[in-house]
Amino acid sequence: MEEFYNYLSDSLSKSEIDQLSKFLVEKRIGKGEILLQAGSVCNHSFFVEEGLLRSFSIDKQGKEHVIQFAPENWIISDRSSLLFQEPSEFFIDAVENTTLIMFDEEFVVKASELSAKYRSFNQKALNNHIRHQQRRINRLLSATAEERYLNFIQLYPNITLRVPQWMIASYLGITPESLSRVRKELARKNFIPG
């Protein structure tokens, strides 16, 4: 719980966190275990203490499309399913053995009642999430494979060591061969990330 408590400590006091702890569940899951199945309703958000989760969809041809990676200190969920209580289009599973904190909307409601600071913190987190999603849509529509990849390694600098190449390619919406070409070209240019 230590990392999650740190994450909350900017907006909630120690005693407020203690009052809310009954809404939190710590869980350890093994690599490959599934937290959310497409077609079912998502009732929780997952904060990663240690390990790596991802969300993805599977298309009609059976191909996986990675939506998001969640390494340490990230939260992953399906907000549309969570907030509108509709069946999810997504899966969430563990890319590595993971320790996570599960919380539901009751936690968010209670924390918001307790603390105005948490309300604004949560609002900001939601707005940040929307900003991230809009930029991601725009990049998938308009950016080159190289631009998408450079943005990816800025957002997730260490994940390239933790996931197979095809998963990165899937996140970027390109083929593994294109990802190889992008890296080859960056190495050829002796690219130095800013």
Next chain:
Amino acid sequence: MSTKNIEFVIPPRPAHFVGDGFKVHNFIPSSHYLSMQRMSPFIMMDYNAPTYFPPTNTPRGVGVHPHRGFETVTIAYKGKVAHHDSSGNSGIIEPGEVQWMTAASGILHKEYHEKKFSEEGGDFQMVQLWVNLPAKDKMSQPKYQGLTKSDIQTVILPNNAGTINVIAGDYLGTKGAASTFTPIYLLDGKLNDGGIANFTFPSNYNTAVLVIEGEVKVNNSEVTPTDHFILMNNDGENFTVEGIGNAKILVLSGEPINEPIAAQGPFVMNTREEIMQAIQDYNIGKFGFLED
């Protein structure tokens, strides 16, 4: 010359999977007594004790991953591993063979059970070691030594005691097959019941014996069972290993590299900055290319 005594006998930790093809007991560095510094230049040791893998059409293993700053040494006892790397090297490591890959400035590689072995299934048994490189060699060119049975000389011990295959260093005047950056001994021994092998290494060399099969007595002390790791003290030069029943051992000894270690995942360097550089270089394709 004085006796090198046992410091600790370390039992195997619970096995975990590396990828889906290697079920290993890690000794170095996760055992309490076996930090990278304590066992330098041996900075990682995974032991896949004999494990049966059922037949499959999809070979099990570990996908593409990078290394920088050290060497990986794979010793095959049972089963076969196919290997490919970004320098264009590939091959199959068969029982009795050793792959000595110098990652140095950076390499991508992947390791899978060999196709036919996967299809037929069978027992699998391997050791993988990481051997550190001194700072001056960490950014040298990657290289690859595939050591076959005919490359590895065998010393026949007197009194029908057994045999020693000299992978690196030397034993009773027979030179090892591998070329190494710092002084290293790596000896693959087979002892018959009651057979005794004598070993002599400089006292400051970090030294250990892994019991691969059967049971042994070191310096005529208590019996050490299979899968246990015998850490030798740095107090002397000589020790003996006796087979209790037929036994197989792996003896490792090396001159410590007394330099700072900064390690993260597949990179082992001297400073944090060099680790960050390795991640950045990997991300921008400087380790070369290899398909999953």
